[in-house]
Amino acid sequence: MKFIVSSSSLLKQLSGINGVITSNPVVPILENFLFEINDGILTVTASDLQTSMITELEVEAKESGSIAVPAKILLETLRNLPEQPVTFSIDEETYSIELSSDNGRYKLAGENATDFPKVPTVSDGYSVNMSTGVLGAAINNTIFATSNDELRPAMTGVYLNLSETNTTFVATDGHRLVRYRRVDIAADTDNTIIIPRKALNLLKASLPAENSNVTLEFNPANAFFKFDNVKLICRLIDERFPDYENVIPADNNNLMTIDRSEFLGSLRRISIYANKTTHQVRLKITGSELQISAEDLDFSNEANERLLCEHEGEDIEIGFNAKFLVEMLSNIDSDHVVLQLSAPNRAGLILPKDKNDNEDILMLVMPVMLSNYV
Incomplete structure (x- = not known):
C-alpha cells in the first residue's frame, strides 16, 4: 500500500487528535494512530478506550488498506520536516512503514490494524x-x-x-x-x-x-x-x-455591583498576600465601598485595597477562596458583575450584569469561614 500526502496537512490533522493518546495506555497498540485508506480518503483514529477522535483528509492513493502507525515518532518526524509531499510505503505483511521525502527516507515499525480497538457507534440515540x-x-x-x-x-x-x-x-x-x-x-x-x-x-x-x-x-x-x-x-x-x-440560595438580600476588571485586578494583587493553603481573602462591604484584604500570619504578610461599588442591603463581611473568585471572574465577559450574598456562612452568587439574550450564567462559590470579625 502506498499514498502521498502533504506533510503540513497531515501534521495539522494528527496534532488535532494526538491529545487523546496517553503515555501509558491500557493496551500498547493505543500508542499508535490507526490509518485507514478508502477511495483516496485517509481516516486517522486515536483512542484511549474511553475517548476516540477521528479525522479525515484527502491523499493521493490508488489502493485501500490500513495500518497502525507509532504516533510519537511520526509526529516528531513531521514536525521537523519542511512543507513537502511525503510518500508512505507500507508492507502489509511485515507492517513496516517507509516515509520518503525530499530530505531522505525514514523507516518505522507499524502494527496490525486489526488489533486496534473498534470505535463505538451511537445507535438508537x-x-x-x-x-x-x-x-x-x-x-x-x-x-x-x-x-x-x-x-x-x-x-x-x-x-x-x-x-x-x-x-x-x-x-x-x-x-x-x-x-x-x-x-x-x-x-x-x-x-x-x-x-x-x-x-x-x-x-x-x-x-x-x-x-x-x-x-x-x-x-x-x-x-x-x-x-x-x-x-x-x-x-x-x-x-x-x-x-x-437545591444548593443555589434563593433569598439573597445583599447585592453588590462592581466593575469586573477592577475587582479581578484587585483580587489578583491581594491574593499574593493570602495564606498559601486557604487562599482566603476577606470582602467587607460597607455602604458603597468594598474593602478587600488578606493576611498570611505565618509570614507576617498582609494587604488591603478599597474599591467603589454599588450596594443594596446591610453591611457584610465574608471570606472566599481568592483562586475561585479569580477563575470565575476571568470567565465572565460582562464589564460589571453582581455579587449576591445573604450571610457570611452561605454561598455567594456571581452573575454578569450585561447578559447575552441567548445565555444565562450563574456562578456559585462557597465561603471560607473567617476566624474573626474585625
Missing part, C-alpha cells in the same frame, strides 16, 4: 445541533469548575440537561458551581448526560475558529460529536449528578 461558538462558550464557562476527585466521578465531568426549551450545562467540585444555560439549543425530548472533562478539553482544543455546526448524538453509554472533518466519541459518566438546584 438522540441528537441535537449547536454552533461551535456556543459549544466553545459552554465548555469555557464550566470546565474549570469540574472536580479532580476520582472518588466522586459524577463531578469530574460536565452535566448536560437537554430540554425542549433550553440546554443547561453544570459543573461543580463541591466548593463552587457553575450553571450555564442556553435557550438557543433545544432537543426534541428531555435528557441528561455527563460528559468527561478530558473529552471536553479535547473538543475545546480542536473546535475551529470560524463558526460552524456541531452535531451531538448520544445514547446512555456514549456521546458522538461531529464537526467539519473531525469526530469525537466518548464514553459517558454513568453516575448520578448532585441535586445542584
Whole structure:
C-alpha cells in the first residue's frame, strides 16, 4: 500500500487528535494512530478506550488498506520536516512503514490494524445541533469548575440537561458551581448526560475558529460529536449528578455591583498576600465601598485595597477562596458583575450584569469561614 500526502496537512490533522493518546495506555497498540485508506480518503483514529477522535483528509492513493502507525515518532518526524509531499510505503505483511521525502527516507515499525480497538457507534440515540461558538462558550464557562476527585466521578465531568426549551450545562467540585444555560439549543425530548472533562478539553482544543455546526448524538453509554472533518466519541459518566438546584440560595438580600476588571485586578494583587493553603481573602462591604484584604500570619504578610461599588442591603463581611473568585471572574465577559450574598456562612452568587439574550450564567462559590470579625 502506498499514498502521498502533504506533510503540513497531515501534521495539522494528527496534532488535532494526538491529545487523546496517553503515555501509558491500557493496551500498547493505543500508542499508535490507526490509518485507514478508502477511495483516496485517509481516516486517522486515536483512542484511549474511553475517548476516540477521528479525522479525515484527502491523499493521493490508488489502493485501500490500513495500518497502525507509532504516533510519537511520526509526529516528531513531521514536525521537523519542511512543507513537502511525503510518500508512505507500507508492507502489509511485515507492517513496516517507509516515509520518503525530499530530505531522505525514514523507516518505522507499524502494527496490525486489526488489533486496534473498534470505535463505538451511537445507535438508537438522540441528537441535537449547536454552533461551535456556543459549544466553545459552554465548555469555557464550566470546565474549570469540574472536580479532580476520582472518588466522586459524577463531578469530574460536565452535566448536560437537554430540554425542549433550553440546554443547561453544570459543573461543580463541591466548593463552587457553575450553571450555564442556553435557550438557543433545544432537543426534541428531555435528557441528561455527563460528559468527561478530558473529552471536553479535547473538543475545546480542536473546535475551529470560524463558526460552524456541531452535531451531538448520544445514547446512555456514549456521546458522538461531529464537526467539519473531525469526530469525537466518548464514553459517558454513568453516575448520578448532585441535586445542584437545591444548593443555589434563593433569598439573597445583599447585592453588590462592581466593575469586573477592577475587582479581578484587585483580587489578583491581594491574593499574593493570602495564606498559601486557604487562599482566603476577606470582602467587607460597607455602604458603597468594598474593602478587600488578606493576611498570611505565618509570614507576617498582609494587604488591603478599597474599591467603589454599588450596594443594596446591610453591611457584610465574608471570606472566599481568592483562586475561585479569580477563575470565575476571568470567565465572565460582562464589564460589571453582581455579587449576591445573604450571610457570611452561605454561598455567594456571581452573575454578569450585561447578559447575552441567548445565555444565562450563574456562578456559585462557597465561603471560607473567617476566624474573626474585625
